[in-house]
Amino acid sequence: MSEYINENPEVLDDTQLPTRKDEDNELLFNTTGSNSYLDRKKMLLRMDNSSQSQVLQNIDLLDKLFALHHHDTPDLTEDDESIESFDDEDFDQIDAQEIYDLIAHISDPEHPLTLGQLAIVNIDDIEVIDNGNRDEISEVIVRITPTITHCSLATLIGLGIRVRLERALPPRFRINIILKKGTHQSENQVNKQLNDKERVAAACENDQLLGVVSTMLGTCK
């Protein structure tokens, strides 16, 4: 068994976990101002990864002053009932990285380390089937890799991931959590247990178990 994939895992540092490369848009959230100069702002963020930079604030200021002196801005007392949707905003697709970010920081029930650091969850083992249409059923499949083939806590880890995803994903998602092939002695049994609605529901009613899960989720960010 010495060739086992995740035996004695090299514990990864938090900074080594896969992250989203392009976070410009998110940083721009902390700046005010409209979308003008967006390309310029992105350029600045590539240079200085912070929304606090003076140049950026200066651009925002200019933007705002223009707007202030531009007096055909919409009237403030616009009709309150005009319900609109956010459809004009770009839609950030839910992808594997997003799922990974949700579950990678769950603590392992045994170690003071996270599932991501122990490589129990890996970004390549997450599959998202979602066409972006909010009226259709979508699906997430997470394949977990326990650290040892007889890991008795695989079900608990699976439960933690499930609780986390059920709390964090829109209801249109069906969540599938299975063990990665060949990583556990009683793979089928565990898989069955992980995706059995009745059992999951029963587990969530057990206060002590829920307490353990809460502690595991406590490190999520």
Place this chain on the structure above:
Amino acid sequence: MQLDSVLTSYIANLGNNDAKAEEISSDIAKSINSKEIKLIAVIMALKDGFTSEEESSRKNSLRCLSDILERLDKELLSPNEVPVIFEFYKSKFEDDALMNDVLGGFDSLISMKNSSIDMSKDILGLISEKYSNDKYLAAIRYKTFKILEDIYTKFGEKYTNNIELTKLYINCFLHIASGEKDPRNLIISFRLNKIITTSFNNIDEFKEDLFDVLFCYFPISFTPPKNDPYNISSEELKFSLRSSIAATPLFAEDAFGNLIDKLTATSPNVKCDTLQTLSACIDNFGGKLCLQEWLPIWNALKFELMHNSEGGDVGVVLPNQINEDIRSSDNPYILALSVIKSLSSALLNFEISAFEKFYKHIFEELKPNFSNNKDLKQSCTILAAIASTSQEAFNPVIKSVLPLFLTNTSEVSKLKLILMNLSFFFDSYISVYGSSNLKTIEEKVAENSLEPYRDELLMILSKALTGSSDAEVTLRTLAVIQFTKLVKMKGYLTSEEVSLIVQYLTETILTDGNKNIYYASLEGLKVISEFYENIVFEVSLKRMLTLLPDNPSDTITIGSDKLVSKEIICKVILDYTNSRHILVKESICYITDKICNISTKEGTKDYSFLLISTLYSLYENNTTIITEDDADFIKAHTQDSVFKSILQNKSIYEDDLNFSLLSTICFFMQLKCSRKLHQSDFLKYNTLLIEEYQILEKPSRYMILYSKLLSSLDKKIEFHDSTIYFETTAKLLSSRYDEFTDFEKLGYLEFLMVLSNKWIDESFINDFIRWDNSEIPNLEINIWITKGLIMKNSKIAPEYLRRFIELLSDKKIGSFVAKLFEIFVVDIDSFKTYKNVSWSNNIKVLYKQKFFNDVFHVLLGEFKKQSDISLKSNYLTALSLILKHISNTLVEPFLRELIPLILEALDMPNSEVKISALETLIHSSEKNGVLITEYFNSILPLTLKLLNKHSSNIAKVRLLALELLQILAATVPLNYSIAVKDEVLRSLVPILDDPKRIVRRQCVNARQKFYELGQPTVQH
């Protein structure tokens, strides 16, 4: 003095008011000292007391006499008197009740000038034979130690050289010291022990007893009681015991053996104490004794170092820490290393062969670890600790150890090990030969055996850095760190080699995407530039700057095929100059040249913007450290070409951002220049912009440059035409308003603000300003003029403000004016206070606070009075926009009055107002949970409503609303939050599908907080 009555009063006060009694006794002593009364008279007066049947009466009388004796001049009593009184005390020795005062009397007498050695012999004899320390309290026992100490002070020479006296003294000491437990007594006991072992001769036969009476306390621990009158600390006791144990080589045999035994203790405190004591012993006992004892010490330490529970994690233990104050360390591992270092240093000082024998043994024992790859870190730290002792130790260690692991390999794991092991020996080098600094970079160091390895080391490191794949982050980071360390090693590298390293680091920082490597390289470059500024400038900075292409579409490659983005070069330059004043001036000049050069070409707007914003940050980050000389230098070199670029190059003057940023750069450039030249500079700017470019005749964007330049000028310069300029500008704006672009308009309005702030008389403004004209141009002009006045706390500003507040109730323009309120408090870069610059603009430190105090209650009052909903919202908008720019601490006192308004603001269909309201709420929830709890039931539904689909609920509003929910869950008491838990969780479900990822993430976090409410958590 009525002696009888005074004595009676003394005895009456004794035990009731000791301070008073003491005062009386010292009065009596004074009278005796001044010969007003005689001691004999006192004794006669007390005579009845001395012989009284009653114990208390005897005690009080003797106390009185002892107290007086203690305070007498040491020379007062004659050679005849002293023995008489001494005999008297002697006769009282067997009276147990009087022991305290008898000992006190002895002590006073022995310190007198006319005491005799025979007296001291008598006392020592009495104490040895007739005094038993288990019968008396600590304070009485203390006196016996005190007597011994005073005897030593007085007759020390005789006692140390005479065998009989020595015997008598030591026996007496051992008699009183054994079984002592009081901390104050122990400290004096340890001190006496040290006196005996260090200054008495012929103590061989007592050495074991003296050692035992010390070591039985080791390791000593003590928790001082509250209100301890003697202020004895545990550290003091420990230290005093340690220094007594280490005081004499006579103890060596016993000390080493016993200390080694104690090393097996499990308590880390005991272990540390033992190791520290061991170090002290080795340092004091000398090499000769260590030669006999090093083997058992090494064996014990080896166990400690190799099998220490923390042994696996010693990468951070660097031998050069040993030089620093390790006595205070509480890490057994470091302390054990320091013992090894002490040992090798002691042996080296004794004779070189002793050291060689010691080292050979250790080396042979550790050698197999290198071939077995076992306990390598520990072995290397031990060897490096020995090497760091001195040059004599360093050279043989390096010679023998390096060949064991320094091999040519491409295997990543092996390279990693080599680099980690090397690190320890580099530190040894630094602690032996010193580290590089500005003064010593030319100095050579004495012979060192690391020298022959230089080429090989450089090769291995460069292979690790450049030859391994980018994924090997740890290895590459290690290589960068070791390169930096090599440069730090004094006199080790030639300047060509330093150049090579700088080149490696530069290439790495530009091409490697990993954060750790980026910061390691950045730190390396910063460290190196501290003493090789020139090399870093030539090899790194200049190279980076020349890499910036002249043509915006050109790509940059270094090495064979590594692409570098322009942004990363700018980022490195900024990070590099930031926080340390290195090469700022050079970078500024070079980048300015570059901008002027490239902006002449077509299609360079974006590229110019990149460089201009870099330049802007360079100025902005370094305003405080740019000196007047720097500023003059920069201005002389760059101002003309910058002006030319702004005025002529399309990439700049056609681009609003480039134009505005570069104009502000001109502000920074002028700001710190020599003030003598400001007047002539002013004239120069007038000639150029007013006359040549005629900016007062027709709308022109060059006005922006002009107003920035005027902001930076000394407000004391002569400006005769200021009022004419002021009127012309206002007239131009209002008469040809529609011809202005927004950008140009801003320049002219800002110019009016600068004038009203710096040069125009308030009465002139009062005559000029018109309130009857509510056309938009006039409103804008008035608002900017008022801004200039507010900033200098002008006395006419409140009146102007009142007028603007009145306008808020105007149905036609009220909503427009409300938005203009933001202008009053907005910060413009050229109109801020900069450190050490007081001459530019009139900006009062607390002007915002004053402004807020002035308008807050008026706005609030008007808001309450107003019944028209649409007009009500104007006050709300104005207030919210102001709040955005006021620091939260200024707002805090107004919170209670403010919250009802904020709640209404949450319901306004304007995203800016909502954002401002949410930000204030978030801040107040963090600071003032009680207040927020009161309003919790109103805040919650309003906040949830902000998540609905509505055009003013832009992503930022939703994000802040969710943040507020998360904070509320943490601040509001459980009985409030649990009640709404299910409702909140349910309402947030749709937001889990929000289009924006960042909003979804915040929603998940907020929900998580609500899920956790009232739930038990299991502690590991």
